[in-house]
Every structure is written in structure tokens, then in C-alpha cells.
Amino acid sequence: MVSHLDDPRVVEFDVRTDEMLVNMGPQHPSTHGVLRLILRTDGEIVSEVTPFIGYLHRCAEKIGENLSVRQYVPYTDRMDYLAGMNMNLGWSLVVEKLLGQEVPERGRHVRVIVAELNRIASHLVAMGTYGLDLGTFSPFLYAFRERERILDLFEEVCGARLTYSYIAPGGVTADLPQGWLEKCAAFLDQFMPVIEEYHTLLTNNAIFIQRTAGIGVLSSEMAVDYGCTGPVLRGSGVDYDLRRDGDPWYTKMYQGYQYEVIVERQGHYPQDHDYPPVPPEAVLGDSWHRFYVRMLEVVQSVHLLRQAFEFYRAAKDDCGTPIKLTQRLPKGEAYLETEAPRGQMGFLIVSDGNAVPWRVRARSSCFCNLSVTHELCRGCLIADVPAVIGSLDIVMGEIDR
């Protein structure tokens, strides 16, 4: 899109009085950080949306080429700061793939536990902020109430509440503390009934359905074309989850676990609870479906966690030891994508044989998810723009890196 008129002299004679260019962001309450959108509006109708990114660029990839792989872990935390564990996991796995180093059984289950717990926390934020985008404040605080407890659990595990650096190449920094599993299980038991409250407040709410159903419909073809992943892709009805379909180096982490990939099959979502059904207004691939997929994924994560507790108790070995800072990497390159809460988070590492990688690159899930914005927002109303952006659940830290 051209955000200015091509020939400035034309303005004098041919002012378009019916259109207005509005700058939304980078400081705007509902652009989820520092996203900037240029809206071309005709009254309330938005004819064109152009996202501008880069306001949170911190050279994360270049930094990775100046640090040893172990030192780079804290930088991955700061990419998707709402899912630090999953970022740590992606980086650690790709380094392990390059090293060819397996993590002991117990470490594998600890990783599943913290990654899935963080997925719940991340989806809670997605749900809460989506409520904010639609103008309801309370679900946000309800979501944060539960997330707070997850952060407390993480604090016990690794001392940090947001940037954990807990999963490191070679294992995890420390085993789970004594009695932590019981606390976590107690949290899950209290959390399950709360999910129904969220559904009552949002999913089933008539106004919520009016605001989201049929808004920002992303067809499965378009989702695949733009490289959308995660709940955005599954919300469009594409049955694809890296935990099941990904790189063997990643999928073996989930070996032995029973869970459903949340995607609509023949008009039905796999669900073992009595959560609200799909309203007749909702079209597959719209904002409502993306939201709903996240809500159901939370339940699957709870199931995964409960299984992981059993596996963890059964595993008698250790959690693995993180590699040393000076550990030299073998010559070569490795690329691995993991299923982060927002989609496929890929890391590429190229080594020339030193401890410091020669190249580090990250493949952002939110970047691809955001790239469909201009397609989804074409012809919608201004109020729908936050509704669409919110349903894509972007984190600018991950897009700009």
C-alpha cells in the first residue's frame, strides 16, 4: 500500500474528502505492544490496513552470533515474552539437534510440564487481552488471576516469573522442587472449573459472538499460503500441529502422551467437556474459531500436564545437565520448529566449529500470522480491526526480535 499520495501536487486539486488515513499505533491501547497500522478509512469502514513493524527490534539474531549457545538462552525468553519456556525449548532443542545430544527421560517430562504450563499462561493472556480488545475488562483480570498462579509456580521452579531461562541446551537448569507437582496438580484441579466461567463470559456471550463470528474469515488455503501456524491455522480447519507432525527431534518429546489436536473435523471440535458449541453465526476460520481453538487447547494442555506428572514420577533418571558455556559446537547447521503457543517457532543455527554459532536465525510465527491482517481487515469496520488483530494473538517481541 502507498501510504502517501504519489504526486503531492495532486492534493491541491483532487482531495479525496471521503477517505481518511488514520495512524493506529505504535502507541495505541489495542495493538498489542508496538504494532503500527495505517488504516485507510471511509467513515467507519476500513478499506486498507497496512501493518508496520520493527519498533521492538533488538537485534536478537545478531546477538546470537556473538554469544555461546548457552548464553543465548535468556535472549530467547525476550522474544515471545509471554511464552518464555517455549522459546527456551525451541532454542535448546535445535542446539541439541546440532550436538546430537539426547535429554534424559525425566528432563523430557519436565520440559513438557513447563512448556504446556506456559502454553496455558500464554493462552490465558490471549483470551484476556482479546476481551480487552472487544471492550470488556473483567475477563482480562480473571485470566491474570490464574496466570498469576502459574507464574508463582514458575517462580518456585526457576526463580523468575517472566523470563525463565529454565530450559537450556542439555536439559533444564534444576529439577522441579519438592512438592511442586502436588501444587501444580492442585492448581489444575481448581483451574478446570474456571475455564467454564471464561466460556460463559466470552465464548457464549451474545455480544462476543456478534463481535467475532464471521469477522476476519481466514480460509484454510489462505492460511496455508501465508504460512500461518498455530491456533490461527487450526482455527481455519487445517489439522496440523507440530507436536504430532513436526520434526522427529521434537515429536519424540511428546512420545507416549495422549492428546487431541484441536481442529474442527466435520463441524465438530474434539472436546471431552461440555463447552459451548459452535454458534450458527460462526464461520470456520473467523475470529471466534481462532479464539475457541485456544480455549480448547488449554484443556488439552491440562491433560498433557496430568500425564506428564505420572511420567515424571515414573522416570528415575535425572533432568539432564545444561552444556557448558564454552562447549564447542560441531560444524554444520540445524533447523528445528516447535509448536509454541502462537505457532511454529523455528530456530536455525549454523556453526563453524566454535562455541559461538556462525549464524542464528529465528522463524517467527506471529510474523506470518500478522501478514494476513490486510486480507482479513479489508472492508471491515474500525472496531473490527482490534477484533481481528487480537484474534491473531501477536507478540511484537517475537515479530521484531
Next chain:
Amino acid sequence: MAETINLQVLNRLLGWLGVDLPANHPLGLAMAAVIQCALILGIVAAGAVFFIWLERKLAGRIQDRLGPTRVGGRFGWLQSLADGIKLLCKEDVMPREADALLFRCAPYVSFAASFTAYLALPFSDGWVAQHINSAVFFILAVLGLEVFGVILAGYASGSKWSLFGAMRESAQVVSYEVPLGLCVVVPVFLCGTMNLVTIGNMQSGWFTNWLIWHDPFTFAVFWVYFTCAVASVNRAPFDLAEAESELVAGFHTEYSGMRWCYFFMAEYGSMLLVSGLASILFFGGWHGPVPIFELLGWSHRGGVLEFLAQLAGAGNFLGKAVVGVAVMMWVRWTLPRLRIDQVITTCLKYCMPLAAICFVGAVAWQSGVFGLFEAPLWSPNDLLAEKHRGEYREHWVLETAERDPAATVAGGRQPLPSARSGQPVSQPQADAWEETAVRPSSLTDHSGEKGGTG
């Protein structure tokens, strides 16, 4: 209230000072006006302070938080006051692009509209700044002016977000005025008057006499009224003009400090106003669920006891109004916001037809479904039956005549002011006076004066 202040308080005060001011001396009236303005301003401002505190506290409790707890003791009573001081001390920023004059005017236009509407709102039997026979009409009309402040603010801010907010506000408020008016018409025609004091007094007695129980249609129309009232005062889920997640802060994006505070006070003032109007039109106003003071016989005894009964009535009225406001807050902290097209759809497709159906239904009910039944159909509040209404009017006119026999001539009608002042009167003016002719007699001289000066 004017005559009370003028005749009793002022005269007594001046009597102590040794000054003998004749009744309805312009100076006395001016002083009465100042006192009343101060009273209403106090109610609106104190109301806003209280409601901001209440909103924060309610929102906090709804959201599993505590809300304010620090300033002013355990419940944070003084939080709004602290906020007010902060707002007073804030720098008053005006964007360079703004239209300076309009930008400065806008908050006052908004606030003045909300504030002026209180002029006709009775707080208890006869406790009203200005007895206006068309009080309902006056309140709706003046409340509608509030939108001008918002449009001015949006236009003058020189910000696109503000402009969007103003556009939305104008579209929304203008649409919702129509069903709101239709809803208000139902109790008005049931009572046969637009005088809020009369409407309130016609619902005296037990809570079954409240108009909301009069027939199914008044019951239904209350909910339509409440929806429209929420929309016309711009509260969630209809708070599109300041839709935070879309328009940053809508029309008041560029406002800060005290100017912003005026918009805020106008909003809370309007909330109390529409809730108060609902409480008079549908919930008996100052007449409680149980007529304690009438059973005790204090209501018309005069003196301190009657004053106490009146005061309790005012408390009763304010209590109902605050419940209405609290429900608005509850709704705000629960529901997502509607989209502009959905807001207008709600108005045109649901509120309008519903209000119209309720209106027609209430008419049919009152007339015994066009003569099929003895009119009207059964209703718990028998006071409103046709013959009672006539009696009530009769009683009311007689009562006023007793109080001030000189002012009332036969049938409760007063001679037109023109007849007294001898000035030529245009037909619209005469109509206006005709309209205001039936009113508590003690105000006769006001209308006379209006005729003289107007």
C-alpha cells in the same frame, strides 16, 4: 423548592437582619436561584465523586480486586477527592491543531447540559428546583444537548480519533433519543401529565402502585428505556464514543486535567439523571416499597415530621437512582462493547419497534383493549385507573387551592399572564402559558413574571 427558599428561608433570614423583603422580589428570586444552583451543583459534583468511587470499588470487587483502599481509610472513601486534586494540578494541554475556543468550550457545554437537566428533576415531593409542567420533556431535551459538547470536543481536538468518537456519538445519541422518547411517553400518558412531581405522587402507597407493575407493557418498556438510557449516556456496552480499544479514548483523547474531568462529571451526572428519571417514571420516585411515613401519618402533617418524611423520600429516590447507576456499572464491567452498526441495529431494529409496541399495547390496555373489557384491564396500581386519576387531579388542585387560595381560580386554571399584564401575547407564547397554567399555585407569580419579562 424555589418558593421554599424564597419565602421561608430567605425571608426569615432577612427578617432577622431587620430587612423586609416583599415576596418574590427579584433580589430574593436571584438569591434563591443562586442557592439552588449551588445545591444542584453540589449534588452533581458530590454525586460524581461518589460514583467514581463506587465504580472503582464495584469494578474492583467484580474483578477479584479490592479497588481503592488507601486514601481515606479502609474503603478508600477519599480516592475520588485525591483524583480530583490530581486532575486540578495537572497541566492543561491543548494540541496545536486544536480549535482553541471550541476546544475550551466543549467540556462546559457537556457539563452544563447534564447539570441543567437537574433543574426539573424532583428529589422528593415538591423538592425540585423548578416546577415545570413539561419536566419530562425538558429533561430529555436538555440531556440531548450533551451531545453537542462531545461533537465539539471531537471536532475541535484536531485528532482523527476524536473525530471518530464524535461521529459515533452523534450517530448513536441521535438514534437513541427516538426510542428513549417513545419509552418515556408510556408512563407520561398513563399519568396524563409530564410533571414529574405529579407522576411521582400518583405512585404513592405500596410498591404495587409503581408504574412498572401497571401492566405488562410498562414492565417491558422499562427495560427498553434502561437500554436506551445506557446508550444515550454512552455507557458500556454502548460506550463507542470513547471506545478505548479502538479509538484510544474517543472524543476526549486530547483532553487532560480539569477539562477532562468535566466530561467525566457530565457522564456521571447523566447516569444519575437517567436513573433518577427511571426511578420516578417506573419505580415510584420517592414513594418507597412500603409507605412507612404515610402509614405513620407523617406525610402531610407539616412541620418537622413532614420534612423528615420528605427527606426520607429524597433518600428513597436517590437510593433507587443509585441502584440504577450501579446496574449500569455492573453491565459495563461484564459485557463486551458492541460495534457501531450493531448499536444502531439494536436501536432501529429492536428498541424502536419494542418501544412502539409497548406504547400501543399500553394504550390498548388502558382502554380495555378497545372496549372489549371494562377499561382498564386489571392492574395492581389502582391509583392509575381512569376515575382515580380524575380524582387525584381534583384532589391535587383542591390541595393547592387550599394552600394558596388567591392564586387559583376555578378549575385550577389560572388566567393567562397577558390578561394580567395587559401586554399583547403571540399565539405560541400564549400556548406556552396555557401549557404551564396547571401548576402548583405558589409558582403563579413566577409565570407572571416570565410573562412580564419574556
